[in-house]
Amino acid sequence: MKHRIVRLTWFTAVLGLVAPPLLAERNLIPSLENIPDVCSERPNEPDWMQNIVLRDAYQRVLVQDIYRAQNMEQVVETGSCDCATRFPTWDVAEGTFRENHAGADRSDMLQASDTYNRRANKLRPEVQAICEAAGNW
Template identity: 65%
Template sequence: MRVTRFRLILAALALGLSLTFTPAFAERDLVPTLERRFDVCPDRPTELSWMQEIPLRQAYQRVLVQDIYRAQNLERIVETGSCDCEIRFPSWDDAEAMFREVHASDERWEMLQASDAYNRRANAARPAAKAICEAAGNW
């Protein structure tokens, strides 16, 4: 009876150890990278350098430009009925121009409100844009 119990404990311990250490071996094969790769539209334009280098205290400005970009692009997909990569992921120029013309002198709270408004616009356009892009195999 004692031998059987000992074997059960030993088997459970061995199983626990094998389950614990197995992922560690698999993780060794993973190589982390900061490089972003996309399956859809891999040649997306990178964010503007000033956006990438913006101080943390002003990150809300970067977020606003990103929100403008997203809203503009989803609305453009719906307007044109096309999900070509150039339409879905154009240059950042239009979003930056909108930011500079309309929001650059806003206070932080005004930019946060604007971000919310652009997010609502993007979310309203998203279902129709998604349907167009899925049909084109670009979602």
């Protein structure tokens, strides 16, 4: 009987150490839904960007970087972080890409992406403050 109690106590102790992480881990299973926490009604990327071939993906990345930089600049300029300002249509970014970068080679586009990223990252703290105050971060 004594061995049975010791085994039961040992089992209970091990279960107590193992079960909580296993239960917590179960909550970390990713959802297949891609619903953002803020501004869930965001405009979709243009079709050509979503269907671009892998070898040309750098073009899509450049348009995304242009979009991010322009939107952050708009938030800072207006002092507003409503959803339409933070996530407008893709038209302006797509136009900037077509006017300034569409004829460039891969290396130039990667360099342009870096430039847009630097612009956006420089503005990020200011944009974050504005958007946190608006509840949109």
